[in-house]
């Protein structure tokens with residue numbers, strides 16, 4: 239095991255069989271495990287026979303723990319950073335420590351594994367060429383709506399985390415602000431016994447989750463297809479036909495001005511075309 243190295247180790251998001259051999263080996267050999275919740279990680283470590291000393295590193299103490307952990311690394315010892323489930327730093331603690339080690343030019347080694355966002359995206363059936371992970375929506379209804387509104391025209395597939403307490407409220411807001419017909423996927427309890435993928439329009443997803451209390455239990459990833467691109471929303475205009483129709487109803491100057499606004503064409507070119515149509 240290299241000395242003075244910070245290992246960032248992903249843990250399973252439900253199914254403990256998903257822990258990699260390299261992750262187990264790393265956790266066995268480091269000098270210290272910095273864990274989000276030491277009690278929560280006990281069953282995983284016990285299952286794999288890992289008895290390395292642990293220290294808690296969570297959102298309430300990660301600033302205070304920074305100096306002692308950096309000193310530990312400076313002393314030539316190694317640390318593995320883990321969170322309760324999935325990849326550390328992804329809606330989880332660890333950023334201040336990784337940032338500080340990176341800024342000092344220290345060595346950081348990722349030991350990859352599960353993350354609920356990638357797991358959900360891999361099986362959702364929504365476009366994966368461009369996606370935007372945005373984490374948990376704000377809890378307050380007014381903040382959540384403003385936050386979602388700012389994402390409504392995003393063209394990438396959107397990925398959200400959500401809890402069972404707020405999944406219905408969030409889906410209601412998403413259906414309202416993104417449109418009830420926008421395609422989405424609710425991925426629940428990934429890798430666990432009750433793993434479920436609900437696919438359909440946001441309106442239908444809201445109805446299904448609201449009607450069935452079982453669909454509100456557990457952990458959720460919500461994925462939403464990106465907005466149609468501006469280019470896709472644009473319709474082709476047959477300028478000659480448009481001009482002819484406007485000229486049948488309006489004086490020439492007004493018809494030309496309106497045709498220019500609708501088609502985005504140049505007024506003087508449209509004027510010449512209009513004159514040809516009226517035989518001027």
Ligand code: SAM
Pocket residue numbers: 251252321323324325326327328329330352353354355398399400401425426427428429430457458459
């Ligand atoms: N760091 C983790 C990761 O890489 O996925 C995420 C931690 S975040 C505090 C926990 C949230 O991730 C849950 O509220 C849920 O939205 C999502 N999540 C984690 N495990 C999940 C699972 N098995 N199925 C669905 N969503 C899950």
